[in-house]
Amino acid sequence: MKPNVWRKLQNTREYLKYLRIALHVLFWLIIFFFFIYVKKPLMGLSLGMTALVEVKDVIIISSIFYFLSYYVVPKLLFKRKYLHMALCLVLVYYFYAFVAFVEYSLLPRFVDIPGKGYHMYAQRLLNEGVVGILRLKDAPEILLDLSYLLSPALIMKLAVTVLNLSTQAFKLERDNLNLELAFLKSQINPHFLFNTLNNIYSLTLDKSDNAPAIVLKLADLMRYTLYDSNAPSVPLEKELLFFANYVELEKIRHTKRVTIDVEFYGNSDGLSIAPLIIFPFIENAFKHGINKSIKRSWVSIRLGAENGVLKAEVGNSRFSPTPTEREKEKNKGKKVGGIGIANARKRLDLLYPHAYTLNVVEDVSSFLINLTITLK
Template sequence: MKKLVRHGVFWCLYILFTVGIYYVQEPNLGLHITYELASLPAKFLMVYATLYFILPQFVLKKKYGLAFLQFAILLIVGIFFLRLLVWVTVYPIYFPDLDTKLIPSNPTKLISPLLDLIIVSSMAVVIKLLRDREKQQLDHLNRSKSNIQNELQLLKSQLHPHFLFNILNGLYAQILENPEKASHMVVQLSDLLRFILYEAKESLVDVEEDLECLGNYIALEQMRYGNKLDLSYTVLGITVHKKIPPLLLLPFVENSFKHGISKDYEKCWIRCKIEFFEDILMLDLENSKPSFFEESQTENGIGLKNVKQRLDHVFPRRYDLTINDMEDRFLINLKIPIVKK
């Protein structure tokens, strides 16, 4: 239905355009309207044969020689078809005393219908090509958006088992050593799972919910390490009515535990500060690193790599991430925009 409406609008605008041009040259409105209406079947033949036969079968397949030949044949047929329609309608009404022939002896009289058919078919082809290009660009954008969404879901699905695996290892150790502490860890873990299974599927979540998930993770790790860990976790600024993508901060904090203090058999420390400004979130994260620690590509895991990919997708060129791997410590500074609700 929409396609019929678009075609109807095109032909109405075309008739108004041509009638207006001819009226300026010869102020006889009835003559020009009758001519355009009478010639419509020939123009329909020319336009739709070009759009739906010559264009897809020859031009788009780069068969330009055959396309030119087909268009020339169609043009010859269209010229004489148009002249026939005008000869049996316009001339009897407006020029009854004029002695005319269907095939004129003067070939120059064929120039006007020739130009009419070339102009209307060219206009239609240009509009169709522009519309098809716009549709292709829109389809490309939709496919790109779908691919990005699928990739983000894949990154999240890789990320979740990554840190859950570490937590389950710690929980197993606590069950053997301290069952009471292990029961409290189960509660914390259940909150983590609830957030991952239900909340983290959204593209944006409330800052407070994401911070609660992060706090549960930190609490689980702190119980696992006990007095061995000197932890400072600070949240500054207003967190209400703000949203961020879920689980963006967690991989950085997890990295501090997994690749820093987990390999240190002595006293270790983590300093984590999250600060909220008007439209920016800033994460300053620093952890100790044992001097003997050597991290391989495999040990580096997928956490930081995936979160960088997510940042590129969600905040292209709108975030700032600095990572400093020093001899005795590891520092991360992150700035991301905040979505206000």
């Protein structure tokens, strides 16, 4: 990793670290003022004296909260160390109970507290002394008091945890989607390269004068498939130019027995599309409509955009010779039509859910695909 990149990464981490600390401090300040607002009427003290008393509450409650959040839950609960967790919870209870006992024993000696509710609660806690605390005589009241003070922090922690889990689930879903899209695209590029190289090989064997021109066209096409198509979306105009170059390559390869009719129309300015998402339909039209036929054959392609909607009509002639027994055995268990159309459907489902229509019309002599995509 380059030094400047590493430095930027460190700066980002430092920034996030200090931001996290600042947010925690801000949160406990809010809790501090909340405690003052609640306890001032109960104790009957001035604002300043109530604030001094509540400093103790914030320190004690924050200590218990971080102990539970960063040790008990992740280290014990999630790892199913239930005995250790139970011992820690008992420790938390006695810690808070003894702190409360010390407060109610000493604070009234130094501060005149008018609030009757405060003295009634303190008297119940002090009646049995330390022995009463050890015997858990006032456990319900102590636990209720502790839960009440901890609840704001625990609710916030729960909300943050749920939000983080949702974010992680969304990120995992997005990463899985990207992996699947990358896998589907990786099947397109080698497939196209394999078919075209086979055609070039056949032409070189025949010493055809068209071979150099096809190599140049192939270089342009592969540059697009290897580099430009790596982006999530490309300008529609560039994608249509890729199709035009591909068709020109096919025209060079085929003889006059093949009729290739291509039309590009509409306005593609400002529109983008997922790269190579339509290409399998065009490729299959040539592969299955022309390459397997020894008779006169045809391919018809109409591509255009109107009002942000891309329309594609791709048709080809069909020729279905009777396969030999050897071919039947070779193709046994294979899906007719290859992986191109199936992958195109999957990519359409992933990238344009509820924003495309795909209709296939076929008979004994023709195969036609009508595709519309609402582009963003």
